Amino acid sequence: xxxxxxxxxxxxxxxxxxxAYIICEILMLTGIMSSHMKxxxxxxxxxxxxxxxxxxxxxxxxxxSLGHAGFMCVGAYSSxxxxxxTESAIPTAxxxxxxxVIGVVMAALxxxxxxIPVLRLKGDYLAIVTLAFGEIxxxxxxxxxxxxxxxxxxxxxxxxxxxxxxxxGKIIINGAQGITGTxxxxxxxxxxxxxxxxxxxxxxxxxxxxxxxxxxxRDNRIAAESNGINITxxxxxxxxxxAAIAGASGVLFAHNISSLTATSQYFGYNASxxxxxYVVLGGIGNIRGSMIAAVILYMLPELLRGLSxxxxxxxxxxxxxxxxxxxxxxxxxxxxxxxxFLKIKKEAK
Amino acid sequence: MSFLTYFINGLxxxxxxxxxxLGYTMVYGIAKMLNFAHGDFIMVGCYVxxxxxxxxxxxxxxxxxxxxxxxxxxxxxxxKVAYKPLRNxxxxxxxxxxxxxxxxxxxxxxxxxxxxxxxxxxxxxTWQGIVLADGALKIxxxxxxxxxxxxxxxxCLQTFINKTKAGQAMLAVAEDKGAAxxxxxDVNKTISLTFxxxxxxAAIAGALMCSAYPSLTPYTGAMPGIxxxxAAVLGGIGSIPGAMxxxxxxxxxxxxxKTYVSSQLSDAIVFGILVVVLLVKPTGIxxxxxxxxx
Amino acid sequence: xxxLEAKNLSISFGGLRAVDGFSxxxxxxxxxxxxxxxxxxxxxxxxxxxGVYQADEGRIILDGKDITRLDPVHKNQNGIARTxxxxxxxxxxxxxxxxxxxxxxxxxxxxxxxxxxLPSYYKVEKEIEERARELLSVFNMENEADVMSSNLPYGKQxxxxxxxxxxxxxxxxxxxxxxxxxxxxxxxxxxxxIQFIREKFGMTxxxxxxxxxxxxGICERLTVLNFGRMLAMGxxxxxxxxxxxxxxxxxx
Numbered sequence: 001x002x003x004x005x006x007x008x009x010x011x012x013x014x015x016x017x018x019x020a021y022i023i024c025e026i027l028m029l030t031g032i033m034s035s036h037m038k039x040x041x042x043x044x045x046x047x048x049x050x051x052x053x054x055x056x057x058x059x060x061x062x063x064x065s066l067g068h069a070g071f072m073c074v075g076a077y078s079s080x081x082x083x084x085x086t087e088s089a090i091p092t093a094x095x096x097x098x099x100x101v102i103g104v105v106m107a108a109l110x111x112x113x114x115x116i117p118v119l120r121l122k123g124d125y126l127a128i129v130t131l132a133f134g135e136i137x138x139x140x141x142x143x144x145x146x147x148x149x150x151x152x153x154x155x156x157x158x159x160x161x162x163x164x165x166x167x168x169g170k171i172i173i174n175g176a177q178g179i180t181g182t183x184x185x186x187x188x189x190x191x192x193x194x195x196x197x198x199x200x201x202x203x204x205x206x207x208x209x210x211x212x213x214x215x216x217x218r219d220n221r222i223a224a225e226s227n228g229i230n231i232t233x234x235x236x237x238x239x240x241x242x243a244a245i246a247g248a249s250g251v252l253f254a255h256n257i258s259s260l261t262a263t264s265q266y267f268g269y270n271a272s273x274x275x276x277x278y279v280v281l282g283g284i285g286n287i288r289g290s291m292i293a294a295v296i297l298y299m300l301p302e303l304l305r306g307l308s309x310x311x312x313x314x315x316x317x318x319x320x321x322x323x324x325x326x327x328x329x330x331x332x333x334x335x336x337x338x339x340x341f342l343k344i345k346k347e348a349k
Numbered sequence: 350m351s352f353l354t355y356f357i358n359g360l361x362x363x364x365x366x367x368x369x370x371l372g373y374t375m376v377y378g379i380a381k382m383l384n385f386a387h388g389d390f391i392m393v394g395c396y397v398x399x400x401x402x403x404x405x406x407x408x409x410x411x412x413x414x415x416x417x418x419x420x421x422x423x424x425x426x427x428x429k430v431a432y433k434p435l436r437n438x439x440x441x442x443x444x445x446x447x448x449x450x451x452x453x454x455x456x457x458x459x460x461x462x463x464x465x466x467x468x469x470x471x472x473x474x475t476w477q478g479i480v481l482a483d484g485a486l487k488i489x490x491x492x493x494x495x496x497x498x499x500x501x502x503x504x505c506l507q508t509f510i511n512k513t514k515a516g517q518a519m520l521a522v523a524e525d526k527g528a529a530x531x532x533x534x535d536v537n538k539t540i541s542l543t544f545x546x547x548x549x550x551a552a553i554a555g556a557l558m559c560s561a562y563p564s565l566t567p568y569t570g571a572m573p574g575i576x577x578x579x580a581a582v583l584g585g586i587g588s589i590p591g592a593m594x595x596x597x598x599x600x601x602x603x604x605x606x607k608t609y610v611s612s613q614l615s616d617a618i619v620f621g622i623l624v625v626v627l628l629v630k631p632t633g634i635x636x637x638x639x640x641x642x643x
Numbered sequence: 644x645x646x647l648e649a650k651n652l653s654i655s656f657g658g659l660r661a662v663d664g665f666s667x668x669x670x671x672x673x674x675x676x677x678x679x680x681x682x683x684x685x686x687x688x689x690x691x692x693x694g695v696y697q698a699d700e701g702r703i704i705l706d707g708k709d710i711t712r713l714d715p716v717h718k719n720q721n722g723i724a725r726t727x728x729x730x731x732x733x734x735x736x737x738x739x740x741x742x743x744x745x746x747x748x749x750x751x752x753x754x755x756x757x758x759x760x761l762p763s764y765y766k767v768e769k770e771i772e773e774r775a776r777e778l779l780s781v782f783n784m785e786n787e788a789d790v791m792s793s794n795l796p797y798g799k800q801x802x803x804x805x806x807x808x809x810x811x812x813x814x815x816x817x818x819x820x821x822x823x824x825x826x827x828x829x830x831x832x833x834x835x836x837i838q839f840i841r842e843k844f845g846m847t848x849x850x851x852x853x854x855x856x857x858x859x860g861i862c863e864r865l866t867v868l869n870f871g872r873m874l875a876m877g878x879x880x881x882x883x884x885x886x887x888x889x890x891x892x893x894x895x
Contacts, residue, residue, distance in 0.1 A: 215733065228719035
């Protein structure tokens with residue numbers, strides 16, 4: 001199965017991403033791609049990245065997280081804060097790299113700290129507590145006021161007035177209005193590189209000693225204990241890396257728009273649920289699948305734009321029908337019986 | 350005295366959460382699924398009442414009755430069409446995602462039919478309420494009715510489950526689907542009934558909620574739905590008294606937190622309480638501890 | 644000194660004394676049987692020895708070290724490995740990956756080396772692969788290495804569980820009804836395998852079994868449990884002749 005230093009499966013994944021990148025670049029150079037479509041490229045990447053990260057948690061570790069939008073939010077805010085403050089002090093390239101490191105590390109830290117209590121819980125309880133933490137993170141970011149003036153930094157969780165700033169001071173984080181004026185340091189190439197790195201990390205983890213331990217815990221915790229596997233350590237490892245990848249996605253998010261706000265649409269539980277939809281439709285535990293599902297599902301409402309008001313309705317119907325067709329035992333039976341010729345192709349992999 | 354007012358308001362909000370949570374907890378306990386669309390059933394109920402009362406000019410009672418009937422039908426149909434085929438899908442995530450799809454569907458259908466603008470909901474409860482202690486303590490009619498209705502519902506549900514054959518069948522299915530069907534219980538029917546009751550409760554909760562907070566959008570049901578689910582987990586999911594207790598605690602904390610701590614952080618406080626409770630007691634306040642057999 | 648020495652182990656579940664005053668001494672290299680009717684508390688004894696349950700009373704000493712209070716992870720790391728009555732494989736992992744999980748604590752490279760595929764990753768993974776295949780070949784399963792473990796036939800699943808337990812390089816191997824659900828041919832083959840691993844690895848084995856043929860065929864000594872208490876212990880032949888044992892267990 002192994003072809004040199006990477007398995008065939010791993011190489012295929014990287015090849016798909018690189019091919020998609022080249023095609024997009026050609027379409028852009030030849031002017032075929034619309035400017036609207038160009039604007040979607042970076043979002044597609046950051047949603048693919050967060051889907052890959054979440055699949056590590058849901059598919060590989062086997063724990064349902066509904067709070068990954070929160071980790072994305074931590075990555076976005078921490079990196080945007082850095083870039084905003086140092087915009088005039090550091091040149092673009094090193095600034096973005098440092099911002100990326102900060103965003104990833106802060107999200108990993110949040111994942112680690114939240115993981116300590118959360119990973120003691122099981123199943124749906126774990127899911128609802130991750131949702132709770134995600135909402136808490138969003139809520140807190142919405143309440144932060146941070147500013148600076150000649151007397152130094154000012155901070156409040158209440159409103160701007162309670163910061164007690166001098167007039168003429170500079171506001172950095174303005175409560176629900178968030179951070180305005182983050183430099184737009186990200187672009188499609190950077191986004192693709194970060195996606196490739198995320199895939200590299202997750203795929204390498206899965207086929208390593210640590211990855212096997214993580215999947216062993218997922219499949220049978222009691223057996224894993226009897227094999228001397230340190231359960232807490234490996235759960236924490238997977239959860240932290242998963243959060244870190246969501247953080248990287250958040251860094252891209254923050255550096256792709258000029259004004260960052262912690263809205264429910266982007267960082268609430270709705271967003272976490274959307275990521276989960278990518279993971280489940282792409283195949284639980286199938287890293288490449290979640291990436292592709294994220295791309296298709298993100299594009300779908302855009303492709304349906306011509307149908308204006310009906311597009312989200314159609315999207316939801318498509319989602320339900322896809323789930324029924326993919327997962328219902330009856331539909332599976334039907335496929336085995338009548339559509340078995342389609343399977344030959346699948347087995348050839 | 351103002352503390353008492355806030356406390357009673359919290360009790361009222363908590364009662365609404367409790368009614369929604371009852372539906373959540375029953376469906377979870379019996380069908381073993383998280384019905385993410387449950388909150389949107391509330392929204393549907395609200396729009397039905399809105400249409401009948403505000404647009405057609407019929408009396409509020411008619412609105413509530415039609416809303417209950419339609420929500421019940423909606424719940425039962427949703428279960429039959431979207432959830433039942435996935436009952437043995439092999440992963441609980443399949444039906445969870447489908448429920449999310451149903452939630453999107455209902456929200457976007459409402460968006461198409463009624464538009465995104467906020468509708469001023471005509472309160473179905475017009476009673477002004479009572480004034481105590483020489484005007485220092487004013488309790489609104491809707492507050493009192495909400496609390497009374499939720500207590501009534503709890504009593505009826507407990508009686509139904511413990512005293513009737515259908516209720517016992519629900520307990521049996523909740524315990525072990527396979528064994529229940531071997532005992533001659535019609536599992537499909539029992540699950541349908543559960544969805545019917547849960548959805549009817551959602552309609553009632555909708556009527557009460559929109560009377561207390563009279564503004565209506567396609568997303569009205571989402572957040573209360575999530576909070577009610579948090580309440581159900583807080584109280585111990587699957588437990589009916591647990592859902593009640595969880596709902597009340599959540600409502601009171603939300604209102605008091607908003608008033609005395611920070612209005613921006615009130616949601617953080619509510620979710621924070623959930624986290625703390627589950628860390629101390631991982632299966633909720635009244636939840637049962639189940640140990641895996643080795 | 645005995646390899647495993649358990650003294651006076653007891654545990655209660657809600658007032659019911661599931662195991663009451665259980666003591667055992669298993670010598671190094673011995674093949675020891677634990678038998679008894681259904682519900683006698685045999686698996687509970689295993690769960691106490693492996694740390695799944697913590698004993699209310701008593702002590703467990705392995706190779707001179709008191710391991711009474713250790714959790715399952717550390718009991719394994721101190722040299723106890725087990726199989727389960729209801730097979731517990733990593734069902735979504737391949738046969739060889741199941742064994743590789745067993746080898747986890749014996750071949751090391753850092754997480755970073757794994758994430759970045761540093762040279763140590765390739766070197767150690769090669770060693771892991773070789774060792775895992777070696778273990779599979781003991782059980783004649785090298786051809787099924789890449790099969791998903793849940794697709795194995797029942798008898799082979801049981802064998803794989805033993806291979807995985809052996810991979811943790813234990814001093815003491817606990818087998819919980821290894822022949823359950825096997826046909827006579829498979830059972831006979833399993834007996835040979837157990838004998839073989841005992842000789843090849845110098846393994847000390849404590850096994851729970853219902854199949855009397857298997858027990859009398861390979862165990863040197865037995866302990867009989869009934870209602871959580873020890874009914875008899877000693878040489879296999881003697882114990883099986885004991886009238887109380889016959890009455891409680893074989894007579895039914």
